Amino acid sequence: MVPEALRRRAEELRRELDYHNHRYYVLDAPVIPDAEYDSLLRELVGLEAAHPGLRGPDSPTQRVGAPPLEAFRRVEHLRPMLSLDNAMDEIGLREFDDRVRRLLGTEGPVVYACEPKFDGLAVELVYEGGRLVRGATRGDGREGEDVTANLRTVRSIPLRLQGEAPPGAVDVRGEVVMRLEDFRRLNQDQLEKGETPFANPRNAAAGAVRQLDSGVTARRRLEFFAYGVGLWEAAGVRTQSELLERLGEWGFRVSRERAVARGLEEALAHCRRVEALRDGFPYEIDGCVVKVDSLLQQEELGQRSRSPRWAVAYKFAPLQAVTRVLDVQWSVGRTGAITPVAVLEPARVGGVTVSRATLHNPEELARKGVLVGDWVVVQRAGDVIPEVVRFLPEKRTGQERPSEVPAQCPVCGAHVEKPEGEVVPRCSGLNCPAQLKARLRHFASRRALDVDGLGEKLVDQLVERRLVRDVADLFRLTEGDLAPLERMAEKSARNLVRALDRARRAPLGRFLYGLGIRHVGEATAQALARHFGTLAGLMDAPEGALLQVPDVGPEVSRSIRSFFEEPHNREAIRQMLAAGLELRSPVEAASGRPLEGRSFVFTGGLEMPREQAKAAVEALGGRVATSVSKKTDFVVVGEDPGSKADKARELGVPALDEAGFRELLEQVGGKGASAAEEAGETLPARGGAV
Numbered sequence: 001m002v003p004e005a006l007r008r009r010a011e012e013l014r015r016e017l018d019y020h021n022h023r024y025y026v027l028d029a030p031v032i033p034d035a036e037y038d039s040l041l042r043e044l045v046g047l048e049a050a051h052p053g054l055r056g057p058d059s060p061t062q063r064v065g066a067p068p069l070e071a072f073r074r075v076e077h078l079r080p081m082l083s084l085d086n087a088m089d090e091i092g093l094r095e096f097d098d099r100v101r102r103l104l105g106t107e108g109p110v111v112y113a114c115e116p117k118f119d120g121l122a123v124e125l126v127y128e129g130g131r132l133v134r135g136a137t138r139g140d141g142r143e144g145e146d147v148t149a150n151l152r153t154v155r156s157i158p159l160r161l162q163g164e165a166p167p168g169a170v171d172v173r174g175e176v177v178m179r180l181e182d183f184r185r186l187n188q189d190q191l192e193k194g195e196t197p198f199a200n201p202r203n204a205a206a207g208a209v210r211q212l213d214s215g216v217t218a219r220r221r222l223e224f225f226a227y228g229v230g231l232w233e234a235a236g237v238r239t240q241s242e243l244l245e246r247l248g249e250w251g252f253r254v255s256r257e258r259a260v261a262r263g264l265e266e267a268l269a270h271c272r273r274v275e276a277l278r279d280g281f282p283y284e285i286d287g288c289v290v291k292v293d294s295l296l297q298q299e300e301l302g303q304r305s306r307s308p309r310w311a312v313a314y315k316f317a318p319l320q321a322v323t324r325v326l327d328v329q330w331s332v333g334r335t336g337a338i339t340p341v342a343v344l345e346p347a348r349v350g351g352v353t354v355s356r357a358t359l360h361n362p363e364e365l366a367r368k369g370v371l372v373g374d375w376v377v378v379q380r381a382g383d384v385i386p387e388v389v390r391f392l393p394e395k396r397t398g399q400e401r402p403s404e405v406p407a408q409c410p411v412c413g414a415h416v417e418k419p420e421g422e423v424v425p426r427c428s429g430l431n432c433p434a435q436l437k438a439r440l441r442h443f444a445s446r447r448a449l450d451v452d453g454l455g456e457k458l459v460d461q462l463v464e465r466r467l468v469r470d471v472a473d474l475f476r477l478t479e480g481d482l483a484p485l486e487r488m489a490e491k492s493a494r495n496l497v498r499a500l501d502r503a504r505r506a507p508l509g510r511f512l513y514g515l516g517i518r519h520v521g522e523a524t525a526q527a528l529a530r531h532f533g534t535l536a537g538l539m540d541a542p543e544g545a546l547l548q549v550p551d552v553g554p555e556v557s558r559s560i561r562s563f564f565e566e567p568h569n570r571e572a573i574r575q576m577l578a579a580g581l582e583l584r585s586p587v588e589a590a591s592g593r594p595l596e597g598r599s600f601v602f603t604g605g606l607e608m609p610r611e612q613a614k615a616a617v618e619a620l621g622g623r624v625a626t627s628v629s630k631k632t633d634f635v636v637v638g639e640d641p642g643s644k645a646d647k648a649r650e651l652g653v654p655a656l657d658e659a660g661f662r663e664l665l666e667q668v669g670g671k672g673a674s675a676a677e678e679a680g681e682t683l684p685a686r687g688g689a690v
């Protein structure tokens with residue numbers, strides 16, 4: 001018998017951990033430091049170890065995976081899992097709307113709920129009495145595979161529903177996805193181990209969900225987005241949009257880029273807006289789903305054999321294209337890594353022109369067998385560097401030729417090293433300008449210090465003219481230094497100096513990412529920043545302290561140690577601090593300026609005085625501009641808006657009415673950390689905490 005007091009304590013811990021888990025993984029808004037979470041978890045692990053009777057399948061300690069299975073059981077879905085019809089363009093969407101209105105017999109606009117179409121793996125989660133009892137893949141739509149043990153490891157899947165859970169059974173449907181960042185990292189690991197990388201995040205997510213060893217799934221850091229239920233009667237709602245709200249209340253992650261549209265034109269505008277935001281999404285989306293909002297109308301419309309008549313997927317331009325390899329160049333990265341890059345006949349891929357694509361490393365190049373002159377499939381995902389997927393053998397003429405790893409660095413001429421057991425050749429030049437350029441580009445990139453205006457051509461000039469010899473030199477640049485450069489107007493010089501000035505007050509996590517320490521990606525950099533709080537704390541942290549950070553294993557901690565032990569690096573950092581770099585701890589970064597980096601444009605009359613609206617945005621760290629461009633984040637549209645509203649629509653810039661604007665201010669101003677995510681400061685997933 002377990003003493004009652006311990007039983008109560010265990011339940012209290014579980015409830016608390018569930019709450020923090022939800023704050024962290026679903027809302028991206030943790031309210032306690034990681035260390036405190038870990039100590040709660042350790043206490044529960046201890047209690048359960050001493051009294052195994054306390055351990056249930058929905059305990060937060062059970063997220064690390066169960067013993068491997070021999071095979072998956074097949075299970076029948078409570079209701080079939082349907083697929084969606086596609087609309088390839090505007091015409092397709094208009095046809096869908098015509099059909100819906102004809103079938104419903106209405107002339108007026110139909111209300112639609114629009115949401116991103118996630119490119120992942122569809123799953124069904126069955127809850128009974130609010131507890132997760134089963135998770136299954138879609139399979140053939142009628143029957144899928146029982147992957148419950150694996151789905152339990154996905155931290156954004158609640159093991160127990162929150163709030164008012166329905167007493168009976170409810171089957172929640174949604175998509176398991178892998179963040180592009182995690183995908184990139186997984187593939188990087190695969191490449192470093194000399195293994196075949198995954199073709200895309202969807203395959204990586206599907207592979208992880210269909211692992212017989214759920215421990216592997218747990219390490220892959222998947223996410224789940226809920227978008228519906230099979231039996232909607234159970235949810236007690238009347239529309240799809242209410243249903244999404246309800247799913248949110250139950251503790252699921254639902255897309256924030258959802259909207260209710262009155263009629264086709266609004267639905268189309270939302271689809272275009274989501275498409276314009278596509279590259280900035282942290283995971284892949286391949287379209288926008290338009291659903292009739294009213295569940296009664298959905299019922300009236302019914303379904304065909306495999307797809308509903310009340311929904312359609314408006315598909316975005318594909319992210320693959322076929323083109324020719326004109327050359328293979330060997331590019332030198334910031335750590336000296338020499339990688340093969342295909343120079344392509346420019347091709348449009350998902351709305352962007354691509355003229356270069358990575359081939360990763362010589363082994364991958366050999367595995368893919370791509371030759372100069374080949375026709376190839378190229379692919380891009382989000383803002384990940386485009387890659388060559390495969391060549392088309394049927395297009396070979398015999399004129400194609402291979403490209404060999406150079407013996408000398410193509411930029412500085414230093415010899416190329418390839419240590420035993422490594423797949424990547426490296427330039428051994430200490431002062432290789434290509435390495436410096438790559439370091440600067442990375443440091444200034446959007447996910448690092450985000451220095452607006454410091455593009456590739458400018459970095460080239462700065463290095464070639466020896467204006468910049470290390471990263472710290474960036475912060476010493478004056479307008480006078482910049483003015484004589486090519487294509488540098490007075491105004492751009494001033495703007496760049498300002499942007500550098502802003503970057504001086506960088507959040508610690510972004511700075512750490514910008515340093516380009518091996519194995520320290522964005523997520524790890526953020527985790528380190530949150531754990532240590534200051535640069536000094538991290539720089540002198542012994543390996544044992546580094547290993548306390550979620551997600552940091554021996555390899556990563558070794559790499560961090562050796563980076564900070566290198567006198568050259570310590571000196572570079574000292575120089576940056578001397579040049580006025582002032583790092584902000586994650587707490588400072590998240591609390592004060594949630595709209596940092598976001599720009600707003602106002603048009604038309606607002607009830608709130610313009611000055612007040614402007615001051616409110618600026619107080620939260622945002623900027624107010626007078627004209628709309630692609631870089632505008634929000635247009636606030638009042639009464640009788642001017643041409644700016646049209647321009648915004650044209651460019652796909654999200655528009656807010658005054659109520660929406662007030663809501664946004666409240667949201668970001670009210671809650672510290674959720675505001676941080678609104679501002680693009682996405683927090684990383686907590687990994688392997690047990």
Ligand code: IVH
Pocket residue numbers: 082083084085115116117118119121122123138174175227228289307308311
């Ligand atoms: S609703 C009955 N909403 O797209 C309609 N599906 O071909 C069922 N998908 O495998 C789907 N995002 O997993 C819906 N927001 C979304 C979705 C979505 C992705 C997937 C779904 C299914 C496929 C449909």
